[in-house]
Amino acid sequence: MPFSSLRRSAVVLTAATATLAGGALTGPALAAPPATKADFTLTILHANDLESALLPVAGNDGVTAPDGTVTTPATLYGGVDRFVELIQQEQQAAGTGKPAAGQAGKRGVLTISAGDNFLPGAQLAASGEDPDQPVYDATAFAAAGFDVSILGNHDFDQTPDFLDRWLDDVGDGTTFVAGNLGFDAEPALLAQVEDGTIVRTHVEKVKGERIGIIGLTTPDLPLLTSSRGVTVDPALAEIANAQAAAYAAAGVDKVVLVSHLQDIDNELALAAQLRGVDVIVGGGGHELLASPGDPLVPNGVTPYGPYPLTPTDADGEIVPVVTTNALYSYVGRLVVTFDAAGEVLAVDDAASRPLPVIASGPGALPVDEAVARDVVAPVQEYVSSLAQxxxxxxxxxxxxxxxxxxxxxxxxxxxxxxxxxxxxxxxxxxxxxxxxxxxxxxxxxxxxxxxxxxxxxxxxxxxxxxxxxxxxxxxxxxxxxxxxxxxxxxxxxxxxxxxxxxxxxxxxxxxxxxxxxxxxxxxxxxxxxxxxxxxxxxxxxxxxxxxxxxxxxxxxxxxxxxxxxxxxxxxxxxxxxxxxxxxxxxxxxxxxxxxxxxxxxxxxxxxxxxx
Known part of the structure; x- marks a missing residue:
């Protein structure tokens, strides 16, 4: 059944954030909340295209006087140490306190990455070529506590061999879902399949509820990166619908599709062909979704549309679609309530939005001390040496x-x-x-x-x-x-x-x-x-x-x-x-x-x- 949207209240802004002007972004009208009782509320925390942007960067909101004097310094945003701190705060908050209006008493959280978890460049190079040296991106990724991830095109840029090294360093905390990829010709990655790190399908248990995960990577993968012997099945809708049907047959009544299709328009086009998918988390396009009043980082990125987007599937059901701007600049937060049959009742619009990672000035987040020490400090030292x-x-x-x-x-x-x-x-x-x-x-x-x-x-x-x-x-x-x-x-x-x-x-x-x-x-x-x-x-x-x-x-x-x-x-x-x-x-x-x-x-x- 079509879900409802619980409209958000006013947002209090800080001086450190830019704000989307209201009135420009709209989605399809949503039906009034049905009478069905709320059974489970899931908070989906998500990010995509992290791309080794481990260090904070200066925004475009600084003011320089004609004489060159900086009168208002630029706000720093991003940085993996504050990103990890924010995502951990949100993981903790998702299941505590009194449920908001319309939410169920039973609540859980699912943390997702939609691929491009690292990117070659100076910050990734800080990890060196010694396989015994930890990959800093993997250390940070593990600290963020992603439950599931998919593989984006940039995850193969340094060949499947480096991806294997990165996966080893991430450890056992994350399941990588690759519903349309094949690894038979890549022994190192095939070993990751055999030990359960990379899977074709996955059911994540959250507070006793089973969430079926579908993972899809762009069919253009061989044209975009050094994926070598990795094979790609381009039949995205067919794969997703078959997996959703298999989940339903197994009694898994909540399904989240995570995809890396290079452009959110591709996720929207795919949504129209789907049946049985409740939520889509996309990556690859760096689009910013934000609704009027949402605080934004000062990077000048114009929102593509509201958060979430609300296309309809092949059965005419609305499917919330989300993504975030890249480079550790946001954590996306989508709060969805289901009934006992696994139908989406509502997206809590008051709670759902991109959360900016602000690193200086009013609204700045504290840092995760371990990540600051073990990741940010050595990467900053290495990059500074290159700059000199x-x-x-x-x-x-x-x-x-x-x-x-x-x-x-x-x-x-x-x-x-x-x-x-x-x-x-x-x-x-x-x-x-x-x-x-x-x-x-x-x-x-x-x-x-x-x-x-x-x-x-x-x-x-x-x-x-x-x-x-x-x-x-x-x-x-x-x-x-x-x-x-x-x-x-x-x-x-x-x-x-x-x-x-x-x-x-x-x-x-x-x-x-x-x-x-x-x-x-x-x-x-x-x-x-x-x-x-x-x-x-x-x-x-x-x-x-x-x-x-x-x-x-x-x-x-x-x-x-x-x-x-x-x-x-x-x-x-x-x-x-x-x-x-x-x-x-x-x-x-x-x-x-x-x-x-x-x-x-x-x-x-x-x-x-x-x-």
Whole structure:
């Protein structure tokens, strides 16, 4: 039956929080509360896309006077030590005190992560490569007390082997539900399946009530990460409905779907196909759901919609859908009341909302002392050491703005791609492969999303720009038609008003120049493609046949076909150098520690030109 919503009372705001303006966000009208008696109230605490953001960050609410004096310092938010403290407080509070109006006397709490539990970068690198060294992200995750989690795409970024290490460090407290993943070809993860850490289905017992969990990961997993032999079943609705039906047949009358589908719109579309699912907790899209009056962290993120979203399923039943903004900035709290038959009676709107993790000023949370000592302090020390290591100087600002590196040539894109080419040429002989003459780098792998000002470049900058566990790889005899198809794929994004729109697959270039016509159909936009030595591969839109094969340097992620690149089946060799290491070596060795304005002008070098 349709559930009701218990409308929330006024929210008292603190000076440390930003607030969503009222009136803009609405959901479907909800029916009046039915007369059925409340039997059980479940508080779902949830987070997603934690992505190794272990340290707090400054908000955008600071005020600086014209003379440069900071008149109001920015509010700090996030930080795993305060996140853990908040989630532990909420776990304790969920079952204590007098039940609120409409809630049942019997209450319990379920704590969920919707994937992307860590992300390669400087903060994850603090854990080092020694398997005996604890993974700080795992220590923090265990302290938060997640009952269940699913696996997101970034959880495979450092290959299944590192995920295995992270799971070992998390320990036995969390069950990882992977309803559409297969691990037969990955021995380390298969061992995690055999010992019950990773399961296909799971029933969590909460205060004697059985909660059926369904876990789904994006079907695009092989295109997004280094998942290697992990298989993915794309039949999401079929899997979810079959599992929900199996739970019902076993007498499990409460079902929570946890999914990591990259965009909350995908969860909403899935909801319309479902039967027997009571709540959906989504991840992967970083969306913020918040209702008018909810306190927010000062990060400038505009709410996607109200908390919760309320789509209807295939039977016309409303299914509350929740997610939170990423990076330890919120704990989501959804309070749902069921009747004795397991039907959702109401979402307590007065209690349900995203809870901001405020780290300074009024409203700041205390820290969890153990996490502050065992996680935050050593990670901060490591990151600070990287920030103090000046490895190069740039005469020019380096453009890594997200939409730019994903749609046009930028000088930072040129630098990163030149670093791949240089590393491939340097390592080719030792690897026994033909030295590459061209390189390409997908814009989605350049992650600083900002301009690095002219001046010092630190070791930390290299991690911020290129954070993933991508290795430099060389395809020494790629068919030229395949290389041309790869260049075409990098230019195949959506075009609006004659302008190529941002896409993570956009290819930054080294060793060649390409001109393209955005008005032509995707896959046939290349007009001219010329190597730096003058060899013409495409002229006036037609391949010349000048070469049959070409040696290409890129990252192993792309040569495995990820981001949709048409390289599957091409032989390649992975070099023992990550793309971050290649970038740092290129800056320090190949460029001698100086990026000149002549070599890397702000406007780029004309490697990629729209005609």
């Amino acid at each position: 290591q000046v490895i190069a100087t740039s005469e020019v600002a380096l453009n890594g703005i997200r939409n730019d590196v994903r749609s046009i040539e930028t000088n930072l894109g040129d630098l990163a791609t030149d670093a791949l080419l240089a590393a491939g040429q340097r390592e080719a002989a030792a690897a026994g492969v033909t030295a590459p003459v061209v390189a390409l780098q997908n814009g989605g792998g350049i992650r600083n999303a900002s301009v690095i000002p002219a001046g010092p470049i630190t070791a930390l900058d290299t991690y911020t720009v290129l954070p993933f566990a991508n290795f430099v790889a060389v395809a020494p005899a790629m068919p030229v038609e395949t290389f041309i198809a790869g260049v075409e794929h990098g230019l195949a994004g959506t075009v609006t008003d004659g302008v190529l729109q941002p896409a993570g697959s956009f290819a930054q270039a080294a060793g060649y120049r390409v001109s393209y016509d955005p008005d032509l159909p995707a896959g046939s936009r290349v007009v001219d493609l010329v190597l730096d030595d003058g060899t013409v591969l495409v002229q006036a839109g037609q391949p010349t046949g000048a070469l049959s094969t070409i040696s290409v340097a890129t990252i192993d992620f792309l040569l495995r076909g990820s981001d949709g690149y048409p390289f599957a089946g091409v032989d390649f060799t992975v070099l023992p150098v990550t793309y971050q290491q290649a970038f740092q070596t290129y800056l320090t060795t190949d460029l001698g520690g100086v990026v000149t304005a002549e070599q890397y002008p702000v406007a780029g070098l004309g490697r990629i030109t729209a005609v």
